[in-house]
Amino acid sequence: MANDLMLSGVSEISLDDKGRLGLPARHRQTLRDNGDKGIVITKSIFDACLWIYPASVWVGVSRSLGGLPSNDPFNRSMQRIMMGGAVELDLDGQGRILVPAPLREFAGIRRGAVLLGLNRKFELWSAEAYAAREQEDLKMLREGAGSMGSGAAGLVL
Amino acid sequence: MANDLMLSGVSEISLDDKGRLGLPARHRQTLRDNGDKGIVITKSIFDACLWIYPASVWVGVSRSLGGLPSNDPFNRSMQRIMMGGAVELDLDGQGRILVPAPLREFAGIRRGAVLLGLNRKFELWSAEAYAAREQEDLKMLREGAGSMGSGAAGLVL
DNA sequence: CACTTTTACCCACTATCGCCCACAAGTCTA
DNA sequence: TAGACTTGTGGGCGATAGTGGGTAAAAGTG
Numbered sequence: 001m002a003n004d005l006m007l008s009g010v011s012e013i014s015l016d017d018k019g020r021l022g023l024p025a026r027h028r029q030t031l032r033d034n035g036d037k038g039i040v041i042t043k044s045i046f047d048a049c050l051w052i053y054p055a056s057v058w059v060g061v062s063r064s065l066g067g068l069p070s071n072d073p074f075n076r077s078m079q080r081i082m083m084g085g086a087v088e089l090d091l092d093g094q095g096r097i098l099v100p101a102p103l104r105e106f107a108g109i110r111r112g113a114v115l116l117g118l119n120r121k122f123e124l125w126s127a128e129a130y131a132a133r134e135q136e137d138l139k140m141l142r143e144g145a146g147s148m149g150s151g152a153a154g155l156v157l
Numbered sequence: 158m159a160n161d162l163m164l165s166g167v168s169e170i171s172l173d174d175k176g177r178l179g180l181p182a183r184h185r186q187t188l189r190d191n192g193d194k195g196i197v198i199t200k201s202i203f204d205a206c207l208w209i210y211p212a213s214v215w216v217g218v219s220r221s222l223g224g225l226p227s228n229d230p231f232n233r234s235m236q237r238i239m240m241g242g243a244v245e246l247d248l249d250g251q252g253r254i255l256v257p258a259p260l261r262e263f264a265g266i267r268r269g270a271v272l273l274g275l276n277r278k279f280e281l282w283s284a285e286a287y288a289a290r291e292q293e294d295l296k297m298l299r300e301g302a303g304s305m306g307s308g309a310a311g312l313v314l
Numbered sequence: 315c316a317c318t319t320t321t322a323c324c325c326a327c328t329a330t331c332g333c334c335c336a337c338a339a340g341t342c343t344a
Numbered sequence: 345t346a347g348a349c350t351t352g353t354g355g356g357c358g359a360t361a362g363t364g365g366g367t368a369a370a371a372g373t374g
Contacts, residue, residue, distance in 0.1 A: 008197075009242070009243055012259060120223075138238065157202070
């Protein structure tokens, strides 16, 4: 069941010269268990990184996106970036995907990359961008812990 | 029952060259009694240390994290650090776990480490970082006892 | 229609991880 | 006090995951 997916974990991955990215074995396993054969890769609307969805999750996401009223410019921007950037891909025999050049460029990914499991999707960062992002995240968390965002203040970690 | 867990105590542990960490026997026993076979290790959002959750506790934490609205940057940072960092591991035959290299690096752990039981989870520190942290903790407590943090003022210790 | 570029599939190598065995030191018991 | 057991640590080895490269088909372009 797609809603039970719990993707997580950092992986340092290197793309080869052809732009292929090998999905870590544990994630391949998770996707298989979930009945997913394909994945959808698209642009993040928040950061210079890519979002990678299991195909079964993407259908729900794209449905929600498509259902947004398009009189709102923000919605139109979101649709253009996410729907427009979305490419459906299958894994090759070695469990790899070819990340399309425009998307690689969008995220500044050359060779070193970092793949983050985030519940229902993955985020793919260039190694450099991720290192910077991690520092920013930590800074924000450590400075702003007293004024936590919506819903987060009551979390018991 | 996961909510009854009462992990406590400090242990000085040394990781071997492969990055393996042997969980102290008394904690292994506690986890067994609790019906936990796996553990989840992730990054702390507050300090340069790692959080180690029994798998049964983690499911609740990750569900809470995943449910946070992602339009808030603070939430996204939290999700990226905690969900993104989270790796599920099983103990090997000797009751050890292999701490993934990116996480070891995050916490600056090389060989000497300190494991703290904190109710529902563990904190894993590098020996040096923990020594420094302990000094800071004591300093803060002695100087700031009059202005205790949220909820602590009324504590009967 | 021919040529160039890209992509998909196959094979192959190497570093790493997971599992097993082994030992040393400390602790409890008889 | 001595022996047996438990616990913490080290290391070897086989399986496999991660990466690189070649080749043939397909698609795009002039």
